[in-house]
Each structure stands twice: as structure tokens, then as C-alpha cells.
Amino acid sequence: xTQAAERVASGQGQWSATAGTLKSAxxxxxxxxxxxxxxxxxxxxxxxxLPDGLARECxxxxxxxxxxxxxxxxxxCLGPDKAARWxxxxxxxxxxxxxxxxxxxQAAPYDDPATRDALALAEVRKVEDDLADLLxxxxxxxxxxxxxxxLAPADYVAKRVTASATWYEGKAAAHRALSLRWRxxxxxxxxxxxxLSALAGAFTRxxxxxxxxxxxLAVLVGxxxxxxxxxxxxxxxxxxxxxxxxxxxxxxRLRDEAAAAPASPAVPSPEWSAFVARCEAIVAEExxxxxxxxxxxxx
Numbered sequence: 001x002t003q004a005a006e007r008v009a010s011g012q013g014q015w016s017a018t019a020g021t022l023k024s025a026x027x028x029x030x031x032x033x034x035x036x037x038x039x040x041x042x043x044x045x046x047x048x049x050l051p052d053g054l055a056r057e058c059x060x061x062x063x064x065x066x067x068x069x070x071x072x073x074x075x076x077c078l079g080p081d082k083a084a085r086w087x088x089x090x091x092x093x094x095x096x097x098x099x100x101x102x103x104x105x106q107a108a109p110y111d112d113p114a115t116r117d118a119l120a121l122a123e124v125r126k127v128e129d130d131l132a133d134l135l136x137x138x139x140x141x142x143x144x145x146x147x148x149x150x151l152a153p154a155d156y157v158a159k160r161v162t163a164s165a166t167w168y169e170g171k172a173a174a175h176r177a178l179s180l181r182w183r184x185x186x187x188x189x190x191x192x193x194x195x196l197s198a199l200a201g202a203f204t205r206x207x208x209x210x211x212x213x214x215x216x217l218a219v220l221v222g223x224x225x226x227x228x229x230x231x232x233x234x235x236x237x238x239x240x241x242x243x244x245x246x247x248x249x250x251x252x253r254l255r256d257e258a259a260a261a262p263a264s265p266a267v268p269s270p271e272w273s274a275f276v277a278r279c280e281a282i283v284a285e286e287x288x289x290x291x292x293x294x295x296x297x298x299x
Contacts (some may be wrong), residue, residue: 004117013144022086029077040066041226082294100146107276111268112216168251179240250286
């Protein structure tokens with residue numbers, strides 16, 4: 001293990017931990033916004049059905065407070081800059097991991113023993129210099145998943161190319177499952193809203209009162225509409241559908257490269273460096289695309 005390899009691995013682990021912390025805070029805020037929005041709408045609806053008195057005032061206050069807190073959390077914790085901060089930290093972590101694998105695989109420009117350490121350290125400084133505004137969020141140094149010892153060609157293909165493709169496929173499946181779950185919930189609420197609206201339009205209030213026990217269907221429709229809208233916003237903020245496509249495309253390209261990997265290449269050599277460059281470019285393009293995506297407001 002060289003000092004340069006250790007420095008790259010340490011930086012990668014540190015920025016990976018930083019990205020994980022920032023993302024956890026962002027995801028927690030998203031969940032709270034969803035819960036508070038639905039809870040606020042529900043409590044407001046309940047309050048509207050209660051008779052005048054202390055109970056109605058208390059429930060109305062709780063509903064208003066939930067909606068106000070939802071707006072506050074959204075403004076303070078879910079702005080584009082918040083998503084961009086963890087995305088940039090993750091992008092830096094991935095850039096250092098790519099550097100570590102290129103260095104360990106002895107691929108260009110890290111194929112010359114006389115210059116590889118200086119080039120690697122310079123690249124680390126370049127990556128980290130762009131993150132000066134994230135230093136207050138930076139986590140303590142730690143070891144991540146970057147290699148610190150030389151990798152034979154077969155090990156590079158297995159541990160980097162094939163393993164990355166497998167990871168992308170697993171994440172794509174997980175995001176697709178999440179997207180389907182939330183969209184089914186939203187569809188169920190939309191169907192219920194449509195049916196309740198049809199009932200309210202087809203029958204008089206007096207006729208419905210015998211079955212609804214005094215509950216105003218218009219109020220219930222409003223609650224369901226708000227809940228459906230909150231779920232859709234949650235799904236769009238998570239970019240689940242985009243990530244499914246992006247991850248699957250990257251996995252397919254990496255599988256193709258693994259299948260076409262050079263047999264028993266000389267290390268270092270132009271052939272081997274070209275192969276590593278193609279594989280790392282796939283990972284870099286995928287990372288860059290979602291970093292850019294999360295740095296913009298959800299559509």
C-alpha cells in the first residue's frame with residue numbers, strides 16, 4: 001500500500017460518509033413533509049366536522065400546526081441546494097473511487113511508477129478543492145470501499161465492473177419497487193376520490209346522510225386529493241423512475257464491457273488502459289447524470 005493509495009481511499013471513505021449523512025437528513029425531511037401534509041389535511045377535515053367548542057379548536061390548531069411545520073421543513077430542508085449538497089458529496093466520493101480503481105489497476109494515467117503518486121494526489125486535491133463549502137458537513141476520516149493494493153485484471157473486472165453492474169441492478173429493482181408501491185397508493189386514493197365525487201354528485205346530501213353519518217363527502221374528497229398530491233410530490237422528489245432507467249442502462253453497459261474484457265492483457269498496456277477507461281467512463285457518466293438531476297428541483 002502506498003501513501004497515495006491510502007490518501008485516495010481515506011478521502012473516498014470520508015466523502016462517502018458525508019454523503020450518507022446528508023442524504024439521510026434529506027430523506028428524513030422528505031418523509032416528515034409527507035406525513036405532516038397528510039396529517040394536517042386530515043385534522044383540518046376532522047375539525048370541520050366537529051361542533052363548535054374546545055375540541056374543534058384544538059383539532060383545528062393541530063391541523064394548522066402540522067401544515068405549517070410541513071411548509072417549514074420543506075423550505076428549510078428540501079431546497080435544491082440541500083439535495084445538491086449530498087449529491088455533490090456522493091459525486092466526489094465516486095470520483096475518488098474511480099481514481100482508486102484506475103490507480104490500483106495501473107491504468108493510464110497511473111501506469112507510470114515515476115509519476116502515478118504525484119498525479120493521484122493532485123487529482124485528490126482537485127476533487128476536494130471543489131467542496132470547500134461542504135467542509136462544515138464533512139464527517140471524520142474513514143475507510144470506504146476503495147482498493148488500496150494493486151488489482152490484477154481479473155480482480156478489476158470482478159470487483160469493479162461486474163460488482164458495479166450488480167449493484168446498479170439491485171438498486172434499480174429497489175427503486176422500481178418503491179415507485180410502484182407509492183404510485184399504487186396514489187392510484188388508490190385517486191380512484192377513491194373519483195368514486196366519492198361521483199356519489200356526491202349523484203345523490204342529495206340528505207340521501208347520503210343516512211350512510212355517511214353526517215360526514216361531508218366534499219371534505220373527505222379534499223383530504224384524499226391532498227394525500228394523493230403529497231404522495232406524487234414524494235415520488236417525484238425521489239426521482240425513482242429516472243434512477244431505475246439510469247441504473248439499468250449503466251448496468252447493461254458494464255455487463256457488455258465485462259463480456260468483452262481483454263484476455264490476459266499486459267499490465268500496464270494501452271489495451272488495458274483503454275478498457276479501464278471505458279468502464280470508468282460508464283460509471284462517471286451515470287454518476288454525473290444523477291448528480292445533475294438531483295441538483296435541480298423535481299419536475
